[in-house]
Structures are given as structure tokens and as C-alpha cells.
Amino acid sequence: MADVKVKKESDPADVAAIETRSKIKELCQQFPHGITDQVIQNDMPHLEAQQRAMVLNKLLSLGHLDLLKNSSGLLYRMKDAQSASKMKGSDNQEKLVYQIIEDAGNKGIWTRDIRFKCNLPLTEVNKILKNLESKKLIKAVKSVAASKKKVYMLYNVQPDRSVTGGAWYSDQDFESEFVEVLNQQCFKFLQSKAEVARDSKQSPMIQRNSSFATSHEVWKYICELGISKVDLSMEDIETILSTLIYDGKVEMTIIAAKEGTVGSVDGQMKLYRGVNPVIQPTGLVKTPCGLCPVFDECHEGGEISPSRCIYMTEWLNF
């Protein structure tokens, strides 16, 4: 976690760590079948064991290295040699900036922090960023957390929810219509399921049970519909299904499920079903007064009154 602490100032130790990391990666590239801890120790004798472990852990967590086990002990092996080849022709500064951005993972990092980390002048950083962007090695993503704030991450990284706001945001805007479309589609799915169950003329218990759909089923249905440009997770769909519960159209039951059942989480499964309304709109709202925007201002003999009310007139002539 040393990286996080030194974010604000450019710590020489930080720069050193990044250099160590590229050295280890180079070493791995030289030995595509993997290297042992001993090899690294031999190559970098001045590196302290604790620091070495830290750098290796970082590389493993970033997914750059694989940890293998063979007869001689643990082996570190390069996971993907691609990025290295992309970086061909780049100078060291560019490599450094790339590395910093890569470290930021799917949360991204903003220009100011890059500058602090690499200790280069702002104009230089901007130039490098532009360069990397044009090579499609990195991309800029707008963050929902603060408008106008751009963060950089590797080109093929899927931005974190905290940056994009999740599936419901596009370019920082909450996609209200998208949510409503999904809300309607999910309901349609559950409704037709309930209808089929009703028409089956089975016993009441079977009817009820076959009107249930798991969140996984709804998720699959929505994915297959192909109405979403972004990938939706099962949790995303459960969020939508909850809005249907608050719409009073759907009910949810949680049941225990065997570990490993499709759609179960922590041994539980959520079941949803479309339900009928329990009452028709109540009598009050069938009158103009029940919907009247000036209800409180209305008095017989006043400026607004039942005798002269235009809402009443309209409703009576309807």
C-alpha cells in the first residue's frame, strides 16, 4: 500500500519501486518459462527481501505475473507479453507514465497525480498522455464523482463503477430512460411468466411456483434481449427488480439454495413474481378534486369554487 501513501509527493522510493518492477518484468521476459525467487535475488542483490516481496505481490495482483509451482518450488512467470511489445519504441518517460497508469487499475488516475508520481513537468506529462492515447494504449474516462474530472486508465480496462457510476450512467449522466426501459422489460418478463403459469391450470401451488423467476433468469432474458449496450451484472438486474417491488408490481421471496445452484449467492436465491394489484384506484382519485392542484385554495364562494370549477366542468362533460 506504499503507493497510496506517497501519492501526494513524488517519493524517490516510489520511483525506485516502479523501476524494480520493470526490471523484474524484463527478467521474466528473458525467461518465458518462469523464474524462481532465487533468480531475482541473484539479479538484484541489493534489493531487500521485504521490498522484493512487495513488488512481486503488486505484480501478481495486477495480473502481470502468474505464480506456478513445480518441483523446485515457486515460479513466477510473465502472464502476457503483449503490453511490453506495444511499448516498443517508447522512451523511458513514456514507459514510466504507462506504468503509473497501469498501477491505477480500473479506478484510473488523474493528471495531477500522474505528475506527482513521475516527477515530470506538466507539459511533458500532457504530451506523453496524448501520445499514449493516440497509440490506443490508454484512454481518458470521465468520472461521475466530479464533473470535468478525467481519469486515465489502460485502454482495455473496464472502468470501475465508482468512476462510471455503473451501468446506469453514460458520460456522467444518469440514464433514467434506460432504467425505465429495463424496469418495463423485467416486468413484462415476469408478467408473461405469471400468465403462462395461470393458464396452465395446474394446482394452485404449482401455479404460484412456476410464476417465480430467479434473478439469474431475468438477467439472462435481459442479456438475450440485447437492449443494453453495456454489460449488466445480475446485481444490476436485482436493483431494477427492486424498483418493480417499490412500484407494487412485483414481490420477492428469498429461498435457501444448494451451493453451486445457478443464480444463487451465499446459499440464497431471490425469486421474483409479477402480482396483481390488490385494489383499483380508490374512489377519491376518480373525482377531479382528488387530483386537483388547487385543492386547498378551493372554497365555495371563493375565487376558486366548486360551482365555477373548470376541472369539474371538463370532467362532467367528458
Added chain:
Amino acid sequence: MHRGRSSAHWKQRAEVRQVTMTAQEARLCGLLLREHFGEVVERVGTHLLRSGAQNLRTVANESGTPLDLVKKSLCVLMKHGACSFRAGRKGPGSPVEYRASCERILLILRYPRYIYTAKTLYGDTGELVVEELLQRGHMTMSSIVKTVADRLTHNMEEGRRVEYSEVVSTFSKLVETHFLQRCPPVSEAVPAASTAPMIPGSGPASSGPAASAPPTAESFPDCYTVPHVSLVGWGKRRRSGEDAAEEQGVSKKAKTDEQTHGDEGVYWQVNFERFHLHFRDQTIISAVASKLDQTSSEIVRTMLRMSEVTTPPSASCTQALSANEIFRSLPANYSISRPILDQYLTLLVDDPMEFVGKSGDSGGGMYVVNLHRALTNLARATLESVVQERFGSRSARIFRLLLRKHHLEQKQVEDFAMIPAKEAKDMLYTLLSENLVHLQEIPKTPDHAPSRTFYLYTVNQLATARMLLQHCYKTVANLIDRRLFETKESKRLLEKSQRIEAIMASLQASGAEPEQLTEVEEMITAPEKQQLESLRHHINKLDSAENQVDETVFLLKAYVNSTAKATQ
């Protein structure tokens, strides 16, 4: 942040409402009294409602009404149970005091529903019995039987007639099922010197302390006993002269009849409580049908019918019934097997509306109908429906969310309801300003600094129901006002058409030529006809809207009363 109305403020307002009559209730009572009993009774009635208990002279002075008119008005009100009297508070010998009942007057609004229900349950005869009783307040059995038999006979083809015994049998059934009851006998303890009009059945004044409530009808053992009457005969046809008088609303005094039937002094009244239980049950049954299905509702209907006698009116759930008993009592044409019944019962118990609960395992499972919870959940659905229709489905989503999760910050509302911040804020603000949701401030520090305070949105179901009840009263009053206005606007035309109809009737009776009839008929011009037509349409629409709003009133009121009982 909106800090307009804290919930404490809200609660206070709600409590004040509970004890005193609101302006909306007073206005509606006035309109109902005027429509049914005329302006003098309206003046005396509304005065009494506003003033609380008063003696005869004070009522006359303060309402500016001559003493004899006040007496007559009080008579009318007492006959209908809308007014009670009791010994003066200032000790023995002080003048009797009168008190009007707002609750009872508001029931006038429901008369069409009582009558309609009697018709559905006991046919035309039941309808007329209840209608007569509602119109006159109280009557003896023999006079009801005669009046109803006459009316039925009159509406039949020439040569057919209704026997008294038929009406007696329907009457007895209505008493047996407690829809009718005897008026409580008048106590003799009222000071004889009092100039009080004494009306049997108006609730006796107790001789005890002035504060004691008048005894209820049911506290008398004979409440549901039908007396033996010697009534043989059949309904008589009215002559056309009487007919016209009747039609024009001139209420004729019941003919004094020299014959005695052996039930003199035993007066009957409509048992509103019993009708209300029936309405409650019907509401629950139709909600089950709507949410689940027909068979489920039939099962609940059976359970309610079985426990009608054994469950006290104020109970929060019915007596427990075993699945075996329920199975045996299902209507014969409902051929479902025992295992299927069990499935239905399980599904009813599982349903989140909680209509039915399981109370034990003996007898194949013991089940109850959760009366109080059903009313609570139906009232909640009613509130939701108001928000839905008035503010749209997304505001309703927020409202339901708050009903279920109780206390939420604005951010949480946005996230759960999936509504963008700005819209959610607008909706919450609108709901807040309409008093449908409330904002609770929970300071983290004693200085109540806004930056260190939680603002939690919440819905208080009971307070909201009470508020909507007031909205209903105001709405009905508005509808009545509009109806009176529409009628007044076309007064001349209405009078003309009535005159012409009368002429037509008498011409027809005297066997006039068809040409003569068309000539008279054409005195109403085509545009006038159209105007009459649209007036009729308007009046019908307003009438049925009044009845529909009363259904909302009934449900909300039943919920409020049931909650009061549950928390006692």
C-alpha cells in the same frame, strides 16, 4: 433541505383533529342535513355540532331559531339517532342538554349503499324495508310491513299484490342477521318537567352522572327479538292523487291506524355497525379476488361467514377455524379437494397482504382472517393509489419505498428508486408540501447545525390516512355543492319539464288523443331536451362520484378505528 414541517408538528395537528370536529366535517354535515331535512334542521344541527352539548333555550337563542322550530328539529334529529340528550350537567333539575353526533350525520352519505346492500341480500322487499327505516329514522314493525307491502303492490301489475306475511318474513331475516335492531327503550329517568321532546329510540338519558354514555342497543336482551304481531292482509294500491303528492316529496305522515297489532312502542332502527361489518368483509373478499383469485376469495368469504357470529365486531382477527371445518363449509358448488384447499390456505398465509394467518396445527391447521392487518394493508394500498394517480408512478415508487423502509436520506431514496437526484428532490419536495411524506431531523451534535444533521424522509401511514379522510369530506362537499349549483342553474327548465310531465300524466289518465299528447310533449324544445339530458348526466355522475368517495371514506375510517382499538 426543506425543514418546513417536522413530524412533531404534524402529530400535534393530527391529534387535534381527532378530538374535535374539523371544518370539513362540519361543512359536509351541514350540506347533508340540508338535503335530507331542510334548512331549519341544518341550522339547528350545525349549531349543536359546533357548540357541543347545550340545552333547548340556549340552542334557540344562539342559533336564532324560534323555540318550536328548534323542538321540531331536535325531534327529527333524534328520530334518526343524530342527536342525544341527557340530564343537565349542573345537577338535578338543571335543563336537559342535547348533543349532535357528527359521526351519525356523516352516515347519511352512505344511505345508498345500505339500501343497495339490502337489495342484494334480501331483494326488493329488503331494499324497501331499509329505505323506509332510513328515511323515517325509526318505525314499528307493523307500520314498516304495511308501508312496504303497499309500495310493492303499487309497483306491480294490476291484479297482483303482496301479502303482509312476505314482508314479515324478510323483516325477520334482516333482524335475525342483525341488520335491523330494536331501538333502546327510553328511560323514564328524564326529569318530567323538562320540555324536551321525547322520542322513543333516541337513546335514553341516564339517571346517573351526566358523563355516562347512553347504553347501546345491544345492551338490551330483546334487541334482536321479533315481536308477535297479528298482521293479516296485503298491500293496497294508492290512488293517483296520493301518488302525485308522494312523488313531489311531500312526506306524508304515516296514516294513523286505529288497528293495533301488538307491537306498539317497539321501534326498530338500522344497525349501521352490522352493515359496516358486512362492508368490511366485502372489501376484504374483493381484495383477495383481485390479488389472488376467485377461489381464494371464496375461501375467505366462507371463513368470514363462519365466524360472523363468533367473532366480536372489534376483534383484530376472526375466531380460529380448522381446515376441516372450512372444508365442510365451502359452498357446495365449489368442488375443490381437501389437499387443494390446503394449498390455497398456504398461499393465502404466504401472501404479503396477510389476509389470512395460521394460528395452529390442530384439525389440519387452524386459520384466521387477519381483519386488522387486512384493513391496514388495504388502507396502505389506498394511500399508494392516491399518490400514484395524483403524482404519477415514479412519485408513487418513492412513496412506497418510504412506506416500506421507513426512514431514508435523500441519497438513499435516489439509489433505491433509481431516480435521478434532481427529479427525486422535486418529487420529495412536492410530497412534502402536500404532507404526504415528512422530514425528520436527527442532529448528530447538540447545536442542531444543519451540516451535522441527518435529514430522514418518512411516511406516517395513520396520520396520512387521517388527512386523506379530511380530503374525502371536502371532496364530497364540493361534489354536493356542484350538484346543487347545477340544479339551481336549470331550475326553471326543471320546473317546466315537471309541469309538462304532470299534464301528460293526467291527460293519459283521462284517455286523451295521441295528437294532444304530442302537442304537449313538444312544449319542450329540442335544445331544452338536450339541456335536460346533459343535466341528468351531470347529476348522475356527481351522485356516483359521491358514493365512490364514500367507499374511500369507509376504508380509511375502518382502518383508523381498527388501529385505535388495536392500540388501546
